[in-house]
Amino acid sequence: MERTVMQLNVGIVGVTGYTGQELLRRLRSHPEVRLSYLAARRLARPEPVGRLLPAFAKQALPKIERFDPAAAARQCDLLFLALPHGLSMEIVPALRKRQPEIHLIDLGGDFRLRSAAGFRKAYGLTHRAAPLLGKAVYGLPEWFREVIQGAELLANPGCYPTATALALAPLARAEKIGGPVVVDAKSGVSGAGRSVKPELSFCEVNEGMRPYKVDRHQHQPEMEQTLGRIGRQSPRILFAPHLIPVNRGLIASCYVPLKGKLTQSGLRALFEAAYDKEPFVRLLPEGSWPDTAAVNQTNFCDIGLAIAQTGKQAIVISAIDNLGKGAAGQAVQNMNLMFGFPETMALT
Ligand SMILES: NC(=O)c1ccc[n+]([C@@H]2O[C@H](COP(=O)([O-])OP(=O)(O)OC[C@H]3O[C@@H](n4cnc5c(N)ncnc54)[C@H](OP(=O)(O)O)[C@@H]3O)[C@@H](O)[C@H]2O)c1
The missing domain is CATH 3.40.50.720 (NAD(P)-binding Rossmann-like Domain)
Known part of the structure; x- marks a missing residue:
């Protein structure tokens, strides 16, 4: 060689x-x-x-x-x-x-x-x-960094599971999830890959928006498995992915029934503790919500959050580039960890 x-x-x-x-x-x-x-x-x-x-x-x-x-x-x-x-x-x-x-x-x-x-x-x-x-080591650096460092066979997470796990993991770790979580997610067409499929041709996708594989998507068990490893229980996910007419970008809106009381500042404190030192997770200020345009072509995940006015649910919304943090960016981040290079090398 x-x-x-x-x-x-x-x-x-x-x-x-x-x-x-x-x-x-x-x-x-x-x-x-x-x-x-x-x-x-x-x-x-x-x-x-x-x-x-x-x-x-x-x-x-x-x-x-x-x-x-x-x-x-x-x-x-x-x-x-x-x-x-x-x-x-x-x-x-x-x-x-x-x-x-x-x-x-x-x-x-x-x-x-x-x-x-x-x-x-x-x-x-x-x-x-x-x-x-x-x-195989599951490569979500923010939560499994130490094992990634010694990995020889690494499973890079799926795009929807990346956005969803980053949005829910702080709540799972604090055992604040009190029931099934609704994850309503939207992804651009590149998420389906490049091979030609009639239902993904321009005229079929442009000017429309449609759910698919509702509560049957192959990423659903991956999300549940990851959250189960971070908290003590794996919450059930009700997952509704949607195809939207953009090239790239993915947004996951997560509606979480809460276990016990949680205030807005308590919710934010959980996320700050998890992500303040993370190079690729950006917690947005109160009242701001993520935009795929701000993460596309990057390895960032942007997260906005709030306690619902009912006081009984948290709403956490995350956005990533499905090809960036949802795929190739995260894979390079994992390579950097596996080989002891600076974690952010060649990534923006
Ligand atoms: N797209 C996303 O946003 C995304 C996000 C996260 C994870 N992923 C996952 O990443 C993987 C790749 O996704 P993609 O979107 O990049 O797919 P894609 O655009 O459809 O590309 C597939 C690639 O695999 C090659 N290929 C297919 N069969 C092969 C074979 N038998 N031997 C060698 N090469 C073969 C194709 O080569 P030819 O061009 O020669 O056919 C092409 O280069 C999938 O498992 C997908 O689920 C995708």
Whole structure:
């Protein structure tokens, strides 16, 4: 494997997809990284990056080739898997067999849930690498930083679960959640990936807004699992995701029945204790609510909160870029932690 002094050899599989391109954008300016391997699927022969992704033309990058586990294992210390779910669980064991020291960050859902039964229920697939589910580290830095630092196989959280967990975790930790939480979330169309689907074409999406997979979305168990690990109970989530006609950006409005009394200042104190020192979570001033325009193209999560006028519910609203903190930005943040680089390196 060719190495430059001290630089990490990093590859991306799925580089032609939306999250893959975002990874490329962030990693090519990362001073500790040498991009050594780029791969996708539909390629008869290796192609210059600029041929497939014109925005990256005239940059010193390896050609994009058809994914081959042997080549990836040979050329990378760390490989990002930015693939549709169901593929990584086949690929990860093959890569680890070829190169046991390889580090892997999976942006899909294959290694996020702890149980194979839970995975089957959420994704409708039998897990092909179930023994690895207990070994994968869930990469939400604000809550699991210490274990991320030693991770070799990292499951990068989903976009909706990132926004929802960051909005609810301080309440879960304080055991203030008194019943099912309603999460009403909206995401831009890039959240569904780049592959062509008729229901996602311009005319089908533009000028409309629609819920989908209401109370049946595969991210729902991931949210419940995360909150259950942070607090002592996992609150039930009633989740209604919506598709909205923007390219990117995700907002999660969470309505939380409270257990016990909580004042506005008490609510804020819980969130300040959790996030004051966090580089990528911004607590908005009282009366302000997040806007996806302020977080798009960044790794920030903005959070607004209030006690409802009933006094019995908290309302917490979070916004992220689904491709930033919801995917590639968070994946780079996790890489920084795994390899001891400054956590904010190459991220804004
Ligand atoms: N989009 C988001 O906002 C978002 C947020 C968080 C997490 N995620 C997760 O991240 C993963 C990637 O999402 P995405 O939106 O980037 O998907 P995408 O735009 O559809 O891209 C998928 C990529 O995977 C490649 N690919 C597909 N099958 C392959 C195979 N058999 N071997 C090698 N490469 C293959 C595609 O290559 P070709 O172009 O050659 O087909 C493409 O580069 C998904 O699991 C998704 O759930 C997405």
